[in-house]
Amino acid sequence: MITVEFLRHWIAAFGTLVDSHHDQLNALDAAIGDADHGTNLRRGFTVVSATLDSAPDAPGGLLSWVGKTAVSNVGGAAGPLFGSFFLCLGDALGNHHDLDARRFALGLRAGLAGVVARGSAVAGDKTMYDTLAPGIDALDAAAAAQYDHTDIFQAGLRGAESGRDATIDLLARKGRASYLGERSVGHQDPGATSATLLFSALLE
Ligand code: ADP
Ligand code: MG
Numbered sequence: 001m002i003t004v005e006f007l008r009h010w011i012a013a014f015g016t017l018v019d020s021h022h023d024q025l026n027a028l029d030a031a032i033g034d035a036d037h038g039t040n041l042r043r044g045f046t047v048v049s050a051t052l053d054s055a056p057d058a059p060g061g062l063l064s065w066v067g068k069t070a071v072s073n074v075g076g077a078a079g080p081l082f083g084s085f086f087l088c089l090g091d092a093l094g095n096h097h098d099l100d101a102r103r104f105a106l107g108l109r110a111g112l113a114g115v116v117a118r119g120s121a122v123a124g125d126k127t128m129y130d131t132l133a134p135g136i137d138a139l140d141a142a143a144a145a146q147y148d149h150t151d152i153f154q155a156g157l158r159g160a161e162s163g164r165d166a167t168i169d170l171l172a173r174k175g176r177a178s179y180l181g182e183r184s185v186g187h188q189d190p191g192a193t194s195a196t197l198l199f200s201a202l203l204e
């Protein structure tokens, strides 16, 4: 079962990974954007981590709170996008306390739908969508096959990583990188890279 304590650890682990990858995320964004993706996420998730102990103590409430805190503190394009992801994930989980991996996967899908509602990305636009969609598909398929949690989250991470790596060859069609046109090809998308850390954090 996925408990509120597990989700709190997930968010804390994501904050730690964002902090340790902040330079890499800025460097990726320097190549096809404005070099601030790591700074944006770190600013927001430093606030999230510092106040996590006072966050609501139910799965849905906790993750909606993460979303609101991200919207107010991350900034850039990533703030509203990560914010929508967590807000919609929290809404979908609601007050369920006995979450199995299937229900969690459904929640992640709702989070992805929130990202799409906010930024209208589709597959292949070279955005965080290209990590989240294959990561969630792989996690959900493993959950449906009733693997144990470690195997389920490992499957999610592998799906996310292959989606992230595939952004290198894509031409950006959304966000700041899209201004570069053909010059965006050959670079890994920063948001697809940070979104992979959401899956890494499930295994911490
Ligand atoms: P900004 O471009 O405002 O500086 P960030 O650098 O924090 O914002 O975030 C850039 C990332 O946001 C991109 O790498 C991409 O993955 C993601 N992104 C940008 N626009 C969209 C969109 N419309 N839908 C989904 N993700 C997007
Ligand atoms: Mg940027």
Ligand code: MG
Binding pocket: 034, 036, 076, 077
């Ligand atoms: Mg910016």
